[in-house]
Amino acid sequence: MKKLRYLDYYILVPYLILIAIGVVMVYSASAYWIQNQYGQAETSVMIRQVAFAIVGFFIAVFFYYFKLDVFTHPRAQKVMWIVTFGLLIYLTILSHFRPSAAVNGATAWIQLGPIHIQPTELAKMTVILYLAHMFSSRQQTLFEPDFSFKKFGQPLVMVGLCILLVFFQPDTGGAAIIIGITVVMLAASGIKVIYGVSWAGLLAVLLGAGYWVLSNVSFPKSWQQSYQVRRLLAAVHPFAMRKLEGNQVVNSLVAIAHGGFFGVGLGNSSQKLGYLPEPYTDFILAVIAEELGMIGAMVVVGLIFFLILRFYLLGVRAKHTYQALIAYGIATMMLIQTVFNVGAVLGLIPVTGVTLPFISYGGSSMLVLSAAIGIMLNISAQQQRAKAKKEA
Numbered sequence: 001m002k003k004l005r006y007l008d009y010y011i012l013v014p015y016l017i018l019i020a021i022g023v024v025m026v027y028s029a030s031a032y033w034i035q036n037q038y039g040q041a042e043t044s045v046m047i048r049q050v051a052f053a054i055v056g057f058f059i060a061v062f063f064y065y066f067k068l069d070v071f072t073h074p075r076a077q078k079v080m081w082i083v084t085f086g087l088l089i090y091l092t093i094l095s096h097f098r099p100s101a102a103v104n105g106a107t108a109w110i111q112l113g114p115i116h117i118q119p120t121e122l123a124k125m126t127v128i129l130y131l132a133h134m135f136s137s138r139q140q141t142l143f144e145p146d147f148s149f150k151k152f153g154q155p156l157v158m159v160g161l162c163i164l165l166v167f168f169q170p171d172t173g174g175a176a177i178i179i180g181i182t183v184v185m186l187a188a189s190g191i192k193v194i195y196g197v198s199w200a201g202l203l204a205v206l207l208g209a210g211y212w213v214l215s216n217v218s219f220p221k222s223w224q225q226s227y228q229v230r231r232l233l234a235a236v237h238p239f240a241m242r243k244l245e246g247n248q249v250v251n252s253l254v255a256i257a258h259g260g261f262f263g264v265g266l267g268n269s270s271q272k273l274g275y276l277p278e279p280y281t282d283f284i285l286a287v288i289a290e291e292l293g294m295i296g297a298m299v300v301v302g303l304i305f306f307l308i309l310r311f312y313l314l315g316v317r318a319k320h321t322y323q324a325l326i327a328y329g330i331a332t333m334m335l336i337q338t339v340f341n342v343g344a345v346l347g348l349i350p351v352t353g354v355t356l357p358f359i360s361y362g363g364s365s366m367l368v369l370s371a372a373i374g375i376m377l378n379i380s381a382q383q384q385r386a387k388a389k390k391e392a
Helices: 002-006 009-038 044-065 068-072 074-097 119-137 139-143 149-167 172-187 193-216 227-236 247-259 284-317 321-345 363-391
Strands: 110-112 115-117
Touching (some): 009 284, 068 119, 074 110, 074 149, 115 363, 119 139, 119 172, 247 284, 284 321, 321 363
């Protein structure tokens, strides 16, 4: 109980507010859709989201008191990777032998009765904890005159295999998030600045070239039969593809325009009434913008970014590289996820199926993010305790 004295309310309060907003908005966005599309009770999705939130809260409490050094033990590392690879390989097999298991073109979920598990969410946290240990334990090699990335061969190969398995689902958004986490954590591990600048430049060139190709190149009709290619094209030409993959983006933009600055009122969205598919998942921010206005949407996104900045700050303040890298990894995971979701809702980037942290409906995302909150509260408490001892 003594540890409660060091509880970081700059993390806890935004987390609880976001969960509360998420439950309310999931109910508002799902009630009509779930009843008319699936014949379920209006409150069924909300009840599940409340259950995820409660379980997530206790997971956060567990990791707040958990000894983070346990994750550095070789046996713990093996268990994490065995579970992660086992689930991802199962999805790969499932996609080949049971194509009907795919949802929106991707075999990314494992159904266990009424529960759906998304292994990609677990993979993100596994990569963060694994790389934090690997990079911090090998930090001395970064400063050796003959430094080579070959010395990081094992961790990079492990993460590379994980990215490939996620990409083959295909979950482009999840793979991109793990790549982003890896690049940021590697850049923060202590390598020369020139490497980080080079990667950032290369990434910017690739993204710019990709956008130019999508905007100016006419793809063969055979290519346009691919669901992933159509999603990419819909990001650049949403209105031209409004009857296909551009449907979600177009209706999202209509919802945002309808909401204006102050919104039409909680529960009064028109786009959630059958126009915006599954409005309580990836595109819940569009419903928030329509009902609570641009101001309401900015408050939600602002709270998420407040947490992200808090995590980066804790990483900067950390005295131990291991804790700093965990903080950077978790902050980057939330940052990329938020940018991908908001960008898709605004029609700026392709729809990748990435959820809005703490707001969108989804058990796997909620539980993993809650674990991340518990870990960050743990790191913050350790920093405050060390500071108190130093001042005593």
